[in-house]
Amino acid sequence: MKLVLCKLLPKTTMSDFSAWAARIQARAESTLDALLPSENVAPQRLHAAMRYAILGGGKRVRPLLAHASGELFGASADKLDIAAAAVEMIHAYSLVHDDMPCMDDDDLRRGKPSCHKQFDDATALLVGDALQSLAFQALAQPGLCSNAGQQVHMIHLLAVASGSRGMAGGQAIDLASVGLNLSQQELEFMHIHKTGALIRVAVLLGAHCADAPDEKKLHAVDRYAKSIGLAFQVVDDILDAKADTATLGKTAGKDAKNNKPTYVTILGLAQAREFAAELHADAVASIAPFGSEGQRLTQLADFITERSF
Amino acid sequence: MKLVLCKLLPKTTMSDFSAWAARIQARAESTLDALLPSENVAPQRLHAAMRYAILGGGKRVRPLLAHASGELFGASADKLDIAAAAVEMIHAYSLVHDDMPCMDDDDLRRGKPSCHKQFDDATALLVGDALQSLAFQALAQPGLCSNAGQQVHMIHLLAVASGSRGMAGGQAIDLASVGLNLSQQELEFMHIHKTGALIRVAVLLGAHCADAPDEKKLHAVDRYAKSIGLAFQVVDDILDAKADTATLGKTAGKDAKNNKPTYVTILGLAQAREFAAELHADAVASIAPFGSEGQRLTQLADFITERSF
Numbered sequence: 001m002k003l004v005l006c007k008l009l010p011k012t013t014m015s016d017f018s019a020w021a022a023r024i025q026a027r028a029e030s031t032l033d034a035l036l037p038s039e040n041v042a043p044q045r046l047h048a049a050m051r052y053a054i055l056g057g058g059k060r061v062r063p064l065l066a067h068a069s070g071e072l073f074g075a076s077a078d079k080l081d082i083a084a085a086a087v088e089m090i091h092a093y094s095l096v097h098d099d100m101p102c103m104d105d106d107d108l109r110r111g112k113p114s115c116h117k118q119f120d121d122a123t124a125l126l127v128g129d130a131l132q133s134l135a136f137q138a139l140a141q142p143g144l145c146s147n148a149g150q151q152v153h154m155i156h157l158l159a160v161a162s163g164s165r166g167m168a169g170g171q172a173i174d175l176a177s178v179g180l181n182l183s184q185q186e187l188e189f190m191h192i193h194k195t196g197a198l199i200r201v202a203v204l205l206g207a208h209c210a211d212a213p214d215e216k217k218l219h220a221v222d223r224y225a226k227s228i229g230l231a232f233q234v235v236d237d238i239l240d241a242k243a244d245t246a247t248l249g250k251t252a253g254k255d256a257k258n259n260k261p262t263y264v265t266i267l268g269l270a271q272a273r274e275f276a277a278e279l280h281a282d283a284v285a286s287i288a289p290f291g292s293e294g295q296r297l298t299q300l301a302d303f304i305t306e307r308s309f
Numbered sequence: 310m311k312l313v314l315c316k317l318l319p320k321t322t323m324s325d326f327s328a329w330a331a332r333i334q335a336r337a338e339s340t341l342d343a344l345l346p347s348e349n350v351a352p353q354r355l356h357a358a359m360r361y362a363i364l365g366g367g368k369r370v371r372p373l374l375a376h377a378s379g380e381l382f383g384a385s386a387d388k389l390d391i392a393a394a395a396v397e398m399i400h401a402y403s404l405v406h407d408d409m410p411c412m413d414d415d416d417l418r419r420g421k422p423s424c425h426k427q428f429d430d431a432t433a434l435l436v437g438d439a440l441q442s443l444a445f446q447a448l449a450q451p452g453l454c455s456n457a458g459q460q461v462h463m464i465h466l467l468a469v470a471s472g473s474r475g476m477a478g479g480q481a482i483d484l485a486s487v488g489l490n491l492s493q494q495e496l497e498f499m500h501i502h503k504t505g506a507l508i509r510v511a512v513l514l515g516a517h518c519a520d521a522p523d524e525k526k527l528h529a530v531d532r533y534a535k536s537i538g539l540a541f542q543v544v545d546d547i548l549d550a551k552a553d554t555a556t557l558g559k560t561a562g563k564d565a566k567n568n569k570p571t572y573v574t575i576l577g578l579a580q581a582r583e584f585a586a587e588l589h590a591d592a593v594a595s596i597a598p599f600g601s602e603g604q605r606l607t608q609l610a611d612f613i614t615e616r617s618f
Contacts, residue, residue: 038554039471042498046473046481097438102409102430121411122484125434129406129441133472136445141467148457156449164346164355168435172355175431189351192537236511 017299021064028063028088029055031081035089035138049119049127050134051124054092057110061232061304062087062202068296069206069221072287081207083154086139090162091198093131096124096170117259121128128174139205146211154208161201170194174260182261188230196229197237203228203297223286225298231279232304237262280305324473326365326608337372337397337480340390344398344447358428359437359443363401366419368614370541370617371396371511371554374436377605381596388453392463394617396446399471400507402440405433407480441471448514455520465518470510483569497539504545505538512537512606518562532595533606540588543614547570547581589614 032054039048063084070080099106099114100121107117116124139158145151149176160166170193177190203225207213265270283301287294341363348357372393379389408415408423409430416426425433448467452461469475479502486499512534516522550573572581592610596603 041474043473043478043481043485045485046478093438097434100434100592123481125348125406125409126410126473126481129402129437129471130473130477132438132441133468133475133477135467137468137472140468142462142465144461148461150465151427152449152453152457152460153451154445155461157441157449159446159449164352164359164435164439165350166442166611168439168442169352169355172432172435173433174350175354176354230552253543284530 005199017296018079018301020296020299023304024064025065026083027067027077027081027099028060028084031085032088035082035085036124039303042081045119046123046130049123050131050229051114052118053115053124053127054089056087057112058092060084060088061300062091062198064303065075065199065202065225065228065297066206066209067297068300069225070209071218071296072268072290072293073207073210074207075209079209079215080206082138082141082144083209086135086158087137087143087202087205089131089138089197090158090167093135094167094171094198097108098129100124103171103175135162135171140272145209150208150211157201157204157208160280165199166193166197167195170197177261179259180261182266184263184266187261187263191230191233192226195233196226199229199232200225217227217290220286220289224283224301227279227283228301228304230277231283231301234272234276234279235305237264238269238276240264241269276305316583326333326343326605327411328613329608330604330612333376333393334369334370334385336390337369337377337393340394341397344391344394344443350425354428355439357434359440360426361421361427362405362424362433362436363440366421367397367401368394368415369397370605370609371400371507371592373609373612374508374511374534374537375515375518375608377609378534379518381530381599381602382516382519382526384515384518385540388518389515391447391453392518393511394512395444395467396507396514398444398447399467399476402437403476405440406437411434412480412484444471450530454518455614459520463514466513466517470506474503475502475506475510479506486570487558488568489570492503492574493572493575496570496575498573500539500542501535505535508538508541509534524531526599529595529598530606533610534548535591536588536592536595537610537613540592540610541572543572543581543585543588544614547585549573550578585614 036051036054037047039051041047047086066087067077070077070083084100085219095109096115098104099109100116106114108114112118115127118125135158136155139155140151145154162168164172170190173190174194177186182190200222202217203221207218207221240262263275270276280301287297328608345360346356347361348360350356350448355587375393375396376386376389378388404418405424408418409425415423417423421427424436428436444467445464448464449460454463471477473481479499483503486495491499512530513527516527516530551570554597572584576584587611593607596606
């Protein structure tokens with residue numbers, strides 16, 4: 001995978017991208033910090049746990065995608081911060097619930113004890129619930145969009161992506177697939193929901209932060225988002241099979257341990273890598289017509305497929 | 310408590326109210342049925358569990374409140390159906406999560422096995438998560454309000470009422486209060502969040518289903534909602550202490566068993582009843598200026614304080 005990146009990004013572009021990514025990651029952190037209630041506000045323990053679960057860690061891939069997409073459409077950075085934070089809250093809540101004993105039962109997340117280990121199961125349950133509410137609260141904040149109809153549309157997109165026909169549904173399919181021999185098609189169906197839906201909505205919300213997003217561009221970034229969402233999962237499966245726990249910041253090899261089908265178990269490592277490269281190429285091709293305007297999305301496609309930092 | 314009701318409602322009014330309530334309950338059921346994905350849609354088991362958790366039971370107090378409030382403001386019944394369903398979805402998700410082993414660990418809900426007993430813990434977790442998303446999806450459906458700004462405001466109200474400063478926060482305070490000797494003031498703070506916030510938002514969303522809700526009326530129904538929200542919890546505590554499991558359809562006496570402070574443990578039964586009557590009187594007084602227009606809200610105040618059916 002290293003090769004893919006080096007081929008596409010000269011060193012100067014890479015360092016430019018890193019600086020941009022670091023800037024967006026810092027914005028994401030400070031936006032989340034501002035949107036989350038302080039630990040001094042009752043109920044203090046819940047707020048402390050919510051902050052623990054979402055601040056100070058994570059690659060912020062979804063905020064990066066929202067900003068990269070928004071830049072292509074000329075959206076304002078302040079509005080993108082809110083949309084990005086809303087998607088990140090949904091993502092963070094799903095990790096908290098996913099780590100719980102009745103789900104994946106994972107003690108480690110982002111190199112720290114997972115939320116239910118640091119606090120307790122009941123608090124973790126409420127952390128997830130309250131982070132989901134806060135995501136919609138953020139996206140429904142008064143005056144976020146000058147066109148309120150567009151704001152309603154954005155909220156609708158996020159709700160669909162999060163629910164039983166999106167992320168939560170993907171989790172349910174994931175649970176049901178333990179120990180089964182899925183076909184590649186069935187695995188794809190699962191991941192389009194479990195991971196893909198939220199990645200896609202990060203890109204779409206970024207676009208809709210512009211006042212009147214161009215339809216042709218919307219169509220292009222949607223294709224980009226679908227490809228990159230799936231690529232993200234394929235790479236995740238490769239990393240889970242290859243990397244160690246320290247590198248991942250979460251328990252490595254847990255898919256195999258949990259007897260879960262992955263792209264590596266179905267396709268083998270080499271073919272899984274090839275598939276990721278194909279998806280990467282499709283994502284990049286879909287935004288190629290927009291030239292340098294789509295630069296950040298192209299770089300992000302590289303970043304996601306590579307994920308070396 | 311029976312006396313309160315008989316004094317206020319002559320028999321003919323009572324049967325008129327019962328017919329109205331039955332009509333709204335039927336509308337709530339069919340709206341929820343239409344908004345929830347079919348059991349035949351993937352992921353089938355999750356959708357079956359979501360439907361199990363919300364259909365075919367419950368008093369639908371929050372939809373009744375939304376409709377009663379909406380009628381005072383002249384809102385359309387179709388719009389009220391959606392707002393009512395959204396609130397009911399939040400309520401139902403909270404019950405599913407609240408019954409889980411890491412929370413109240415309750416096997417019985419609405420006279421049936423609770424969701425995690427009928428399905429499993431992981432499915433119940435996802436049912437709650439997906440019902441919350443669906444609530445916001447419903448409220449963000451395109452064209453629900455001719456004024457999209459008002460729709461955004463309604464979504465914001467629901468998110469705040471559901472989150473860490475509302476219902477989920479109240480649950481956290483509830484958990485933290487087990488075994489403590491709370492003052493009446495502390496207990497009130499807990500219930501204003503845990504139960505009150507969602508009851509209040511049912512009333513407010515009902516009002517905001519009207520195109521331009523009158524400010525004076527809004528202020529009045531807000532006071533009504535706060536009083537009746539607290540009354541609801543006081544009566545719940547009384548019922549929990551007095552009724553048997555068969556009558557409640559959920560495990561009776563569980564507050565005492567779980568060593569949770571209640572209005573009955575703090576005030577004693579007689580004083581708790583008196584407090585409920587006071588709150589009822591305040592709720593009724595706040596909408597008295599609107600005469601027969603506020604009839605349904607008055608009747609609902611009686612119904613909630615009485616809850617004999």
